[in-house]
Amino acid sequence: MIAKRMQPVLVSARALRGGELHNWLRTISTQPFASEPKSPVIATEIPGPVSQELYRQMNSIQQASSVQLFADYEKSIGNYLADVDGNLMLDIYMQISSMPLGYNHPAMLQVLTDPRNQKIIANRPALGVFPNRDWPEKLKNVLLKKGIAPPGFSHITTMMCGSCSNENSFKNIFIWYAEKQRHGKSFTKEEMDSCMINQVPGSPKYSIMSFEGAFHGRTLGSLSTTHSKYIHKIDVPAFDWPIAPFPRYKYPLESNESENKQEDDFCLAKVEYLFDKYKREKHFPVAGVIVEPIQAEGGDNHGSPYFFQKLQQITKKYGGALLIDEVQTGGGPTGKMWCHEHFNLESPPHIVTFSKKMQLGGYYHLEEMKPNQPYRVFNTWMGDPSKLILLEAIIDVILKENLLDRVTRVGNYVLQELKKLENEFSNTINSSRGRGTFIAFNCATSKLRDETIKKLLRKGIQAGGCGNTAIRLRPSLTFTEHHANIFLENLQTILKE
Ligand SMILES: Cc1ncc(COP(=O)(O)O)c(C=O)c1O
Known part of the structure; x- marks a missing residue:
């Protein structure tokens, strides 16, 4: 069972009042954190007064309502995100799943x-x-390195972000x-x-x-x-463009196998129907299918290996290309480099697209996908060599420290403990699911989900939601049982409340 040890430290917020705010801030800003603390440090409500003031400034010049707090990246460390108010939060969301080693990793x-690397940063080339x-x-030794590239790929196109990789x-x-x-004919004049x-x-x-x-993503094609x-x-x-249903499984998977298989078959039949309909009736043939290995923003909806194997077969049968979007799942969080x-x-x-934990965007593709002419898939920067330097260091750490094994081990532990909490609080949470530390569970209602995330934050834990009722874990690959x-302890306390 989860031990009762790790409650956040609450520092008095009295120093924040009146003119003392400024002095207090000066004090905290001279105290960098040399190593991860044992538990979160809570100094103020979150967002605190400094965050709120900065928010007012920023919102006066742009739409800033999505901003949750202002961070202090100089002081953030490892799995802990520091904010401008002196709070140090355990971050299990990690910049929307995009920090593989946590903050300020020495490597x-x-x-x-x-x-040499400074010159690469200073001179950003038009890579194309x-x-x-x-x-x-660099492309061969980092992105195409054996054990890093998805099996079977020897071709890559680098890009800027997740949306533009898909686009x-x-x-x-x-x-x-x-x-x-x-x-094989050339373009006609027409x-x-x-x-x-x-x-x-x-x-x-x-x-x-889709x-x-x-x-x-949010660029025009991706947004469709x-x-x-x-x-x-x-x-x-x-x-x-055609939109097929994605499986929605009943949990636990072990007790709902036949129903979930029926769900797979229903969705696959719809895929096949849409391929046919868009070709014959709409005269709008499907050239490709894009799919996330785990639908992330949409609520951590999983598809079975059977679903993906059949999807690939149907896509091939109709002469389309299968594009697996690994922007959120790629880079190790499921315990394999690629989900x-x-x-x-x-x-x-x-095609396999990536971004986030990989630091730069891009896509792996089969050789047959390589266009015959230049400038057909192109932009000014086409990626960023400075990000590849960072990725090289990250990959080194992942391999030397066997982080993918750790992700699997810690993920299994979290899932097992979440299932125990699910049994204890069956009216409140359900459907714990995941691969590696890419884990989510549902709350009984959206309101309860939003409240739980707020309460976790008050206890110094930065978590994220997805879909209507899910809370998702997207920690770094350096996340441990500790x-x-x-x-888990703080979640248990909140559920008891
Ligand atoms: C699966 C997936 N694809 C694409 C994107 C878009 O990536 P970006 O925000 O870098 O454009 C995201 C972002 O969350 C994502 O999760």
């Missing part, structure tokens, strides 16, 4: 002191035109699909002229299939495949 800071002499070697992958899929129809005025045949009517509840929250989409024109490695697919998917216990 990452170290590479930034190397003068003037890459540095070491760029091919450019769609273009890549359309180009590949059109080339197949063209059977194609070249019609694309300039957004008309067929130069701008063909092809589509990308899934209900999916999140693939995002279906998690209306606020992301409303007022923005979208493509009329789709858990699925035993019969062959690699056509950190897990702090979270």
Whole structure:
């Protein structure tokens, strides 16, 4: 059972009143944290007074309502996020799942002191035109390194962020699909002229299939495949592309196998129906399917290996490309470098997109996806070599410290303890699920979920929500049982309350 040890330290907030605020702030800002504390340190309510003042300043110049607090990244350390009010929170959300080693990891800071690396940071190249002499070697030794690249991939295109990795992958899929129809012939004059005025045949009517509840980003093409929250989409024109249902399983999985298999088969039948309908009736053939291995923003909805194996087979049967979006799941949080490695697919998917924990965006792709002409998938920066330096240091730590094994071990522990809490508080939480430390559980209502996240924050734990009722864990790969216990104990206390 979870031991009762780790309650947050509450520092008096009296010093914050009146003119003493300034002096107090000066004091705390001269005390850097040399190492992780044993438990969270709570100095004020969160957001505290300094955060609130900074929020007022920022909101006067932009829409800033999404800001939760102002951080102090100089003082943040390991699994702890410091804020400007002197609070030090255990961070199990990690900048929306994008900090693989936590804050201020010495290996990452170290590479930034190397003068050669400083020149790379100072001189950001237009990678598609003037890459540095070491760029091919860097791509091979870092992103394409054995054990880091998803199995079966030897080709990569780097990009900026998650959305633009998906966006450019769609273009890549359309180009590949059109080339197949063209059977090696060159562009016709009609194609070249019609694309300039957004008309067929130069701008063909092809589509990308996506899934209900999916999140693939916020740029225009990606947004047409995002279906998690209306606020992301409303007022923005979208493509009329097919949207299939994604499995919604009953938990625990062991007791609901046949029902969940039926759910898989129902969704797969709909995928097949949409492939057919968009080709025959709508004359808008599906060139590719985009899918998250675990629907993250949409509520941590899992698909079984069976679902993904069949999805790949159907996609192949209809001549489409399978794009697995590993922007949130990639980089180790599921205990493998890539979540789709858990699925035993019969062959690699056509494309795997990444960003977040990988520091820069991009996509792995099969050789057949490589366009025949330059400038078809292109932008000024096409990635960022300075981020690859950091990624190189991160990968070194992941491999030397066997962090993926740790993620699996700690994740199993968290899931086992969450299931015990589920039994103890069965009216309040349910459906604990996850791979590695990529874990979520549902609360009985959205209100209860939001309140639980707020209460966790008051106890010094920064957690995140997803979907309507889920709380998700997205800790760094350096998260241990000790950190897990702090979270679990505090969750237990809140559920008792
Ligand atoms: C699965 C997935 N795809 C794409 C994106 C978009 O990435 P970005 O926010 O870097 O554009 C996200 C962001 O959360 C994501 O979770």
